[in-house]
Amino acid sequence: MVISFLQFNARVLRHKVALLLLGTLTACGGGGDMVDLQQHIVEVTLRPGGEIEPMPEFLPYEAFTYSAASMRSPFDIPLTILMREAGQNVVMVVPDENRPRELLEEYALGNLEMVGMLSRDRGYVGLVRDEVGVVHRVSVGNYMGRNHGRVRSVSPTQIDLVEIVPSGDGGWVERPRSLTLQR
Numbered sequence: 001m002v003i004s005f006l007q008f009n010a011r012v013l014r015h016k017v018a019l020l021l022l023g024t025l026t027a028c029g030g031g032g033d034m035v036d037l038q039q040h041i042v043e044v045t046l047r048p049g050g051e052i053e054p055m056p057e058f059l060p061y062e063a064f065t066y067s068a069a070s071m072r073s074p075f076d077i078p079l080t081i082l083m084r085e086a087g088q089n090v091v092m093v094v095p096d097e098n099r100p101r102e103l104l105e106e107y108a109l110g111n112l113e114m115v116g117m118l119s120r121d122r123g124y125v126g127l128v129r130d131e132v133g134v135v136h137r138v139s140v141g142n143y144m145g146r147n148h149g150r151v152r153s154v155s156p157t158q159i160d161l162v163e164i165v166p167s168g169d170g171g172w173v174e175r176p177r178s179l180t181l182q183r
Contacts, residue, residue, distance in 0.1 A: 071166055093172050095148040095164040102143045107131055109145035114159055114179040124154040128179065149177060157181045 104112065107130050115135060116127040126138040138144060138159060142151045147163040154160075159179045167173040 093164055093174055095172060104128065104130065104136055104138070104142070104144035105146060105148075107145070109147070109149060109163070109177060109179070112144060112179060113182045115182055117154065117156055117181070124156060126151075126154040126159040126179075128159070145177070147175075 111131040112128050114126055115129045118125040118127065118137070120139075123140070127135050128138050128144065129135050138151055138154065140151050140154060143149060144151065144161065145163060147165050149161040149163040151159060151161045157180060161177050161179075163175045163177055164172050165175050
């Protein structure tokens with residue numbers, strides 16, 4: 001009795017699946033009512049095309065050169081005031097604008113890094129890499145950085161230099177800086 005009941009349910013299930021598939025195929029297969037769709041496609045393709053707006057004209061790019069990079073930041077306290085507060089003597093200097101500029105003066109001091117040194121008869125020669133990746137030799141008396149930085153000494157671990165920067169009151173003042181060896 002149980003077996004006949006299961007056989008009956010399986011038979012009914014097969015009939016329902018067959019009817020469902022037959023209904024699906026019948027719905028997809030009717031091709032008689034496609035005339036209105038084809039007529040709509042023909043109407044759309046026969047419509048005149050719209051006008052395309054012309055390309056906008058772009059102005060050529062003009063590069064901006066920031067010329068105040070070597071000047072004192074307006075947010076810093078002028079060096080003469082800081083030196084007076086520290087009790088140091090303020091020595092006013094003027095950079096030599098007539099001397100020929102050296103290659104490393106094209107780069108800001110923050111974009112240069114000491115990567116090594118060479119020992120010579122008269123002392124050390126520092127190796128400095130610029131922002132492009134080129135390594136340069138630097139010795140005492142060379143200039144580097146945009147603020148008239150003159151190399152005072154080269155040791156195995158650092159390069160000491162003195163920059164001449166605007167003092168904030170129309171003059172110039174010396175500022176000690178150093179590049180340390182990057183390990």
